[in-house]
Amino acid sequence: MHKVVSIEENLSISEFKMFQKLIYNDIGISLADHKRTLVQSRLRKWIREFELANYQELYEKIANDNSGQMLMMLVNAITTNVTSFFREESQWIYLQNNLTEIFDIKNKRIRIWSAACSSGQEPYSIIIFLKEHLKNFDEWDIKILATDISEEILLKATSGIYVKKELEGMPKNILIKYFNGYKDESFMVKDEIKQYVVFRTFNLVTGDFSIFKNNFNIVFCRNVMIYFDRQTQNQLFEQFAKLLEKKSRLFIGHSESIHQKNYTYKLVAPSIYKLN
Ligand SMILES: C[S@@+](CC[C@H](N)C(=O)[O-])C[C@H]1O[C@@H](n2cnc3c(N)ncnc32)[C@H](O)[C@@H]1O
Structure with missing residues (x-):
């Protein structure tokens, strides 16, 4: 027989x-004190679901779960996984105006990292953008x-399936060109776009950056640094710097910034940096 669990206590400050x-x-995310009620509401649900007695038992279950x-x-x-296609319009306009400076026309090789890509709208936007704006696209060696x-969230990203609401604002000609109709009024990114994107799990705080052998032309790291404290953010910027070269760019979210005293980078447009 199932134990009936009733837990109505609040998550104490010490818990x-x-x-x-x-x-x-373990994750690198710095949770502000005011998030206590949010965390409480999520954890309470799990205590019921897993039929545990209290927050301490739940803590032990999480901490001891080796999987x-x-x-x-x-x-x-x-x-939050909130994201959208072609998010932060000014950055796409910047990219369009600076394509020939950022990418090497001679070698025709592009490597871009969409770090914290959520459900895939960001990397797919990048390829669609390049298809639309890069001269002789088919001659380029491109990997995202x-x-x-x-x-x-990566399972959804890999499927490339989006409901109508997630495609709001997408110009109709782009939708027709790069998506196939899928069931129940949803759409799937065409293989001709998907083939350029490789999805992998990677924790930006605890991950091993030495696995990256190539330099990237652009790193998109948008709307994730809000979860990290300044020290973690600075460490992350230094890791990115090792993977960028003179002409490369780092794109961050509009509500994020690199600390003013950082001499590794210089701001070249709102939320866009290059190495100093
Ligand atoms: C708000 S979404 C940003 C998506 C996209 N970059 C954009 O700007 O639209 C934040 C994503 O960061 C991911 N995330 C949170 N902490 C992370 C970490 N330590 N390492 C890698 N990704 C993380 C979440 O899973 C989530 O998908």
């Missing part, structure tokens, strides 16, 4: 701190690496 520490140490699945559930619960910490 919250315990989860805060676990999340920071990492529980930790992943936690990441999905406390971060798209990574995220969440395996679950």
Whole structure:
């Protein structure tokens, strides 16, 4: 017989701190104190679902889960996957105006990393953009690496299937050109776009950056640094710097910034940096 679990207690400050520490140490996400009620509402649900007695038992279940699945559930619960095609229009306009400066016309080789790509709209936008704006697109050797910490969101990204609402604002000619109709008023990115994108899991805080053998022409790292503290952000910027070269660019989210005292980068347009 199932145990009937009723847990209505609030997550105490000390219990919250315990989860805060676990999340920071194992995922790198710095949870602000005001997130206590959000965390509480998510965790309470799990305590019922897993038929546990209290937050301490849940903590132990997560901390002792060697598969990492529980930790992943936690990441999905406390971060947002919100994204959209061609997000942050000014950055695409910048890219269009600076294509020939950023990319090597002679070698015709492009490597771009969409770090924290969520459900895939960002990397697919990049390829669609290049198809639309790069002269002689078919002559170029192009690869987009798209990574995220969440395996679950990467499954959606890999499927390339989006409902109508997720495609709002997409010009009709682009939709027709690069998507096939799928069932129930949804659409699937065509293989001719998908083939350029490789999806992988990667934790930007705890991941091993030495696995990247090539320099990237652009790193998109947008709307994820909000979860990291300044120190973690600075470490991440230094890791990116090792993977960029003189002409490369780093694109970040509009609500994010690189610390003013950072001498590695210089701002070249809103939320766009290059190496100093
Ligand atoms: C708001 S989405 C940003 C998507 C896209 N870059 C954009 O700007 O539209 C944030 C993503 O960051 C991912 N994320 C959170 N912490 C991460 C970490 N430590 N390493 C890698 N990805 C992380 C989440 O899973 C989520 O998909």
